[in-house]
Amino acid sequence: MRLRPFLVVSSVVLSAALGAQEPAPGVRIGLTYAPGTRPGVYILPMRGAGADSVRGIVARDLDHGDRVAVIAPEGGVVPSGPLNYALYQRLGAAAVLQMTMPGDGSLQVALHELVSSTVRNSQRFVLPQPAFGPGWRLAVHRVADEVERWVTGQQGVAATRVLFVRGGTLWQVDADGENAMPVPGVGAALGPAWHPNGSTIAWTELGDAGSRILMRDLTSGRTAVMSGRAAANLSPAFAPDGAQLAYAAGNDGTDIVVRPLAGDDGAYAITAGRGSTNAQPTFSPDGRRVAFTTSRLGRNEIYISDSDGANPELLTTSGFGDQLYRSDPSWSPDGRTVAFSTQIEGRFQVATIALRDRSVKQHTSEGINEDPSWAPDARHLVFTSNRGGSRQLWVLDTESGRMRQLTRGSVARMAAWGPRLPGAR
Amino acid sequence: MRRHLPRLALVAFSLLTVACVPKKDPSTSPEALAAAAKAKADSVAAAQVEAARVAEAARAEAAAKAEAAAKAAIAKATADSVARAEVIARAITATRSTFAEMIFFDYDRAELTTESRETLEAKLPILRANAGMRIRIAGHTDERGSDEYNLALGQRRAAAAKRYLVSQGIDESRIDVVSFGEERPMVEGADESAWSQNRRDEFEIVVGGDALRVP
Numbered sequence: 001m002r003l004r005p006f007l008v009v010s011s012v013v014l015s016a017a018l019g020a021q022e023p024a025p026g027v028r029i030g031l032t033y034a035p036g037t038r039p040g041v042y043i044l045p046m047r048g049a050g051a052d053s054v055r056g057i058v059a060r061d062l063d064h065g066d067r068v069a070v071i072a073p074e075g076g077v078v079p080s081g082p083l084n085y086a087l088y089q090r091l092g093a094a095a096v097l098q099m100t101m102p103g104d105g106s107l108q109v110a111l112h113e114l115v116s117s118t119v120r121n122s123q124r125f126v127l128p129q130p131a132f133g134p135g136w137r138l139a140v141h142r143v144a145d146e147v148e149r150w151v152t153g154q155q156g157v158a159a160t161r162v163l164f165v166r167g168g169t170l171w172q173v174d175a176d177g178e179n180a181m182p183v184p185g186v187g188a189a190l191g192p193a194w195h196p197n198g199s200t201i202a203w204t205e206l207g208d209a210g211s212r213i214l215m216r217d218l219t220s221g222r223t224a225v226m227s228g229r230a231a232a233n234l235s236p237a238f239a240p241d242g243a244q245l246a247y248a249a250g251n252d253g254t255d256i257v258v259r260p261l262a263g264d265d266g267a268y269a270i271t272a273g274r275g276s277t278n279a280q281p282t283f284s285p286d287g288r289r290v291a292f293t294t295s296r297l298g299r300n301e302i303y304i305s306d307s308d309g310a311n312p313e314l315l316t317t318s319g320f321g322d323q324l325y326r327s328d329p330s331w332s333p334d335g336r337t338v339a340f341s342t343q344i345e346g347r348f349q350v351a352t353i354a355l356r357d358r359s360v361k362q363h364t365s366e367g368i369n370e371d372p373s374w375a376p377d378a379r380h381l382v383f384t385s386n387r388g389g390s391r392q393l394w395v396l397d398t399e400s401g402r403m404r405q406l407t408r409g410s411v412a413r414m415a416a417w418g419p420r421l422p423g424a425r
Numbered sequence: 426m427r428r429h430l431p432r433l434a435l436v437a438f439s440l441l442t443v444a445c446v447p448k449k450d451p452s453t454s455p456e457a458l459a460a461a462a463k464a465k466a467d468s469v470a471a472a473q474v475e476a477a478r479v480a481e482a483a484r485a486e487a488a489a490k491a492e493a494a495a496k497a498a499i500a501k502a503t504a505d506s507v508a509r510a511e512v513i514a515r516a517i518t519a520t521r522s523t524f525a526e527m528i529f530f531d532y533d534r535a536e537l538t539t540e541s542r543e544t545l546e547a548k549l550p551i552l553r554a555n556a557g558m559r560i561r562i563a564g565h566t567d568e569r570g571s572d573e574y575n576l577a578l579g580q581r582r583a584a585a586a587k588r589y590l591v592s593q594g595i596d597e598s599r600i601d602v603v604s605f606g607e608e609r610p611m612v613e614g615a616d617e618s619a620w621s622q623n624r625r626d627e628f629e630i631v632v633g634g635d636a637l638r639v640p
Binding site: 165168190191204206208209210211231232234235248250251252253254275276277279280293295299300325327328341343348370371413414 | 533561569570571572573574576577578580581584587588601602603604605606608
């Protein structure tokens with residue numbers, strides 16, 4: 001169900017509906033969410049063990065989603081009886097989020113649409129025990145993601161995790177910056193990637209004798225070597241259907257190879273770099289195209305080709321004689337843009353290029369910013385930046401330009417934003 | 426005085442008696458002959474003892490000299506050996522140093538410079554003199570740019586050095602290449618002086634380093 005911020009019915013109807021819980025039958029009423037707008041959502045105070053934590057997590061998740069304006073003042077009285085919709089409208093809200101904890105470990109969530117004076121969505125969510133544990137927090141994030149979908153039609157990305165490299169090995173962190181921890185049993189690692197199922201990962205293992213691609217089922221812990229005998233194997237990426245793993249491999253230069261994950265077919269190369277670097281593949285959402293970094297022109301550029309390597313073409317370019325380099329492509333989940341790192345005035349910045357008209361938008365300018373990775377909502381990017389003094393992960397809302405720091409502590413880099421985790425809608 | 430008169434008379438008589446005994450020829454008396462013979466024998470024995478002592482002393486002196494000479498010879502030989510070993514050790518150290526000498530690259534490039542080729546040229550006699558030697562070339566980059574791309578760039582840099590050595594006749598099976606990208610900087614820093622030292626190939630002897638032959 002989508003809320004529509006723009007009033008399309010008469011104020012008479014609206015007045016009649018104020019204070020009511022159901023819309024007048026036969027009358028079309030509502031709001032249309034439009035990109036660039038941020039409808040206000042008032043989050044009511046709530047009672048129960050952990051209630052403040054639930055309210056705080058949901059409020060923060062909705063705020064991080066950058067699609068709604070959260071109104072959640074400290075304290076306040078938990079309302080009893082019908083809500084005074086007019087009051088919340090005067091506070092700038094378009095909707096009111098009411099969460100109650102019946103005491104059975106569940107969370108009852110209702111979204112009141114003020115313009116129609118109705119409860120537009122209501123759902124009971126189970127919160128796994130123990131309270132405040134990672135599973136419990138993930139369940140609360142799912143609540144926030146669902147509420148964002150109710151309000152805007154777009155599901156949030158709070159119930160996701162980000163893989164990254166810290167101290168030479170793999171770490172993961174929740175999308176809100178909590179629960180940062182190493183992935184157990186991983187040695188020297190670079191360039192992590194998520195399988196679309198959210199429970200399998202791949203990464204580059206860097207050893208004294210070379211690098212290879214490893215893949216692990218996070219549920220079972222089973223790990224497999226996916227690369228062949230080439231000395232250099234790097235930058236793994238799963239196809240959107242999860243049936244193939246692409247990576248770069250070679251002894252003198254690297255080419256992109258694709259390895260089916262099922263069946264007896266072996267890996268095959270989709271580039272013929274002849275000593276140049278071809279790496280960092282990223283698939284289009286339909287799996288038919290692939291973008292990658294290549295040095296075949298003598299400098300780094302991003303190419304785009306069919307997923308079998310046919311029809312390669314230069315994606316990023318500027319004027320004749322341009323010797324700047326571009327790398328780290330990440331194809332947006334909506335298929336419309338490719339994010340990448342580009343060198344501007346000697347420093348790397350995060351930019352996106354629209355596939356429709358090849359227009360480029362620079363998103364960063366402060367410090368060094370690189371290695372973007374799209375969130376599943378095709379709106380947020382996680383990237384590495386030294387703007388805070390040391391290299392850390394930051395999250396960028398590509399629509400508003402709003403940024404927040406995701407990691408703190410030791411250097412963090414090479415982020416891969418995962419899909420919505422299993423169980424999330 | 427009167428009391429001593431008898432004693433004096435006795436002494437005088439005794440002396441008179443002795444003086445009146447007739448004398449014999451000393452050379453002909455048996456006692457004299459015996460004594461002479463004994464003296465002669467004693468003299469010979471003494472001479473023999475002395476001669477033996479002298480001979481022994483001479484032998485001891487000679488032995489001491491010989492020992493000293495031997496010690497000196499040993500010391501000299503030892504010194505020579507140490508000096509020779511030091512020379513060899515210095516030569517091996519120099520050979521290792523020559524072999525380990527790094528080559529450096531321009532930013533975002535994997536092509537060998539003229540200086541890099543000269544550095545690689547100096548390694549060729551070492552590789553030829555040590556046919557059983559296996560080596561590993563590790564490519565590195567500076568911190569700028571894509572971390573993953575730099576891993577690939579380091580590989581190209583290592584491969585460029587290998588390609589040159591192979592072109593000069595070194596069996597490619599003796600050369601492994603590996604890239605560490607920007608992960609193992611030699612110099613920490615965020616300026617060109619640090620970056621230029623980090624854009625490098627390192628050379629390591631994997632097999633045959635213990636018995637390195639100096640070309």
